Amino acid sequence: MAHGMRLDHPIFQSPNHVRIPLTEIDTPPDYAHYATAALPERLTAWQVFEKPAAGEGAARQSLANVGLVSDGFGFEDLPDSEWIASGINSKGPQALALGRQGNYFLWGFAADPTLMTPSARDVFVNAICWMKQFDGQRPLVTKVASPREWLFVELWVASQKGDRAPAVASDVSGVALDRAAAERYFGRETVEKHGKDYATLKAWLVGNLEAITSVAADDGGRRRHKVVDEDVVALGVSNRRPEFFDRVLARWREDPADELCTRVLARYVPDRRFASPEDLEQWLAEHRGRLRFTDFGGYRWVVVPREAAKPASPTPAVGAGRG
Amino acid sequence: MLFAFTLAASSVLAPQDPAGADAPAKIPISVLYAGEAGTPREAAFLEFLRQRFVKVGNVPAAELLASRAEGWDVVVADGSTEMVDNRLRMKGCTKLEFPADWTKPTVLIASSGRAVEKVSKIGWL
Numbered sequence: 001m002a003h004g005m006r007l008d009h010p011i012f013q014s015p016n017h018v019r020i021p022l023t024e025i026d027t028p029p030d031y032a033h034y035a036t037a038a039l040p041e042r043l044t045a046w047q048v049f050e051k052p053a054a055g056e057g058a059a060r061q062s063l064a065n066v067g068l069v070s071d072g073f074g075f076e077d078l079p080d081s082e083w084i085a086s087g088i089n090s091k092g093p094q095a096l097a098l099g100r101q102g103n104y105f106l107w108g109f110a111a112d113p114t115l116m117t118p119s120a121r122d123v124f125v126n127a128i129c130w131m132k133q134f135d136g137q138r139p140l141v142t143k144v145a146s147p148r149e150w151l152f153v154e155l156w157v158a159s160q161k162g163d164r165a166p167a168v169a170s171d172v173s174g175v176a177l178d179r180a181a182a183e184r185y186f187g188r189e190t191v192e193k194h195g196k197d198y199a200t201l202k203a204w205l206v207g208n209l210e211a212i213t214s215v216a217a218d219d220g221g222r223r224r225h226k227v228v229d230e231d232v233v234a235l236g237v238s239n240r241r242p243e244f245f246d247r248v249l250a251r252w253r254e255d256p257a258d259e260l261c262t263r264v265l266a267r268y269v270p271d272r273r274f275a276s277p278e279d280l281e282q283w284l285a286e287h288r289g290r291l292r293f294t295d296f297g298g299y300r301w302v303v304v305p306r307e308a309a310k311p312a313s314p315t316p317a318v319g320a321g322r323g
Numbered sequence: 324m325l326f327a328f329t330l331a332a333s334s335v336l337a338p339q340d341p342a343g344a345d346a347p348a349k350i351p352i353s354v355l356y357a358g359e360a361g362t363p364r365e366a367a368f369l370e371f372l373r374q375r376f377v378k379v380g381n382v383p384a385a386e387l388l389a390s391r392a393e394g395w396d397v398v399v400a401d402g403s404t405e406m407v408d409n410r411l412r413m414k415g416c417t418k419l420e421f422p423a424d425w426t427k428p429t430v431l432i433a434s435s436g437r438a439v440e441k442v443s444k445i446g447w448l
Contacts, residue, residue, distance in 0.1 A: 059405050066404050070437040071446045081444065091448045101443050103428050110403055110433035112364050113371035125375050131428035132352055132396050138426050139443040148345070296444045310388060 001025060002097055003043040005085040011130050016122035020046050025304040028201070033156035034092020036073070036149050044322045048087065048120040049111030063110045069095035070106055073149035077294045077309045080140045105131050140304060141297030143215035145224050146297055151205055154185040154226070159198050166206070172199045187217065187225035204228060207259040210238035215266070231264050239268055240293035245284055252277040269301050353378035353394070357387040358401035358415040368401060384415040392427045402435030
């Protein structure tokens with residue numbers, strides 16, 4: 001079952017104009033701790049395949065269960081990416097089952113055409129047709145870090161699953177903190193400073209969601225921690241909104257010796273060194289329309305190619321009335 | 324039995340909305356399918372794709388990257404997994420690692436999505 005479909009996307013329209021039969025299903029209970037907002041009790045869904053008939057063998061039976069979903073949080077941070085649908089899975093309502101980045105399209109369902117429903121077969125054909133135009137492209141970024149929305153899932157784990165839906169406000173005063181798990185996700189320093197208890201840690205992280213960044217753990221491995229960037233908190237603006245640059249520029253003009261400005265620019269625009277406020281201003285005038293922030297790509301601003309600089313759109317909320 | 328299956332499959336795999344024609348025109352796109360050669364799964368995909376597209380070819384998954392899919396418009400990279408003795412066995416394109424300079428339009432089926440996790444945001448979650 002797919003859900004959250006963007007039925008206005010061309011893969012549902014052309015060249016086959018597909019009538020998608022919609023149905024309602026119960027929202028899987030486990031979705032709550034992966035969600036970034038309160039979920040509806042029911043989801044609008046689309047049946048993509050028929051389960052193999054009994055007696056067809058284990059390998060074929062498993063096709064109903066061995067699809068793949070990819071990380072869907074903030075997937076559309078850059079204009080080469082399209083979040084099109086999720087599907088029933090064990091990783092939450094925004095996990096990506098159908099979507100594109102650059103020249104790659106994920107069709108996350110494992111069923112072969114003999115098991116696909118008629119509408120799914122037509123959409124599959126449309127997806128192939130949709131992809132032809134992306135010949136010669138490749139993804140603008142690779143996955144360096146997990147997007148900040150994973151914070152809620154990591155809090156759920158750090159609460160020993162006591163905070164069942166961390167994105168939904170609730171009384172968590174009695175919820176215990178698993179310090180080892182919290183240190184694994186947020187680093188020892190954060191837990192020592194802000195982890196007096198679970199409620200305090202959650203308030204610090206969720207209250208500063210727009211100042212979250214990702215830093216390499218000091219264990220020499222690939223592990224990364226999500227931390228609150230206190231420089232961004234001091235700026236009083238999100239690190240992923242264009243206003244970030246306006247605030248930095250205003251502050252830097254006021255005090256050319258303000259080290260916070262050079263620090264955050266080096267952190268969030270690592271590909272460019274700025275010598276002065278005037279240098280930043282000139283660069284902004286040239287690139288502002290093509291600046292995008294990517295959590296996936298390492299919590300940084302990138303200048304996207306001119307031909308790709310369409311406005312990024314947010315991942316749709318589940319149950320937001322599509323279809 | 325085989326005859327009956329073929330008839331049923333052909334009927335089932337027809338377009339949902341064929342625009343009134345008995346045999347709708349095939350789409351002028353060439354599609355290269357890469358999966359597990361010689362399997363019923365490969366046969367099912369090829370039969371279906373040949374009904375819908377003017378040109379359809381196939382290559383074993385292990386040969387896809389070396390071929391660069393030269394001359395083809397779109398690649399369908401198929402993969403699946405199977406539990407064998409409590410271990411996950413990867414099949415078809417699931418075992419590949421696409422290089423950073425791969426620019427051919429590529430539709431990744433199911434677990435083959437893991438084959439691009441080092442060069443994209445797509446991967447096994």
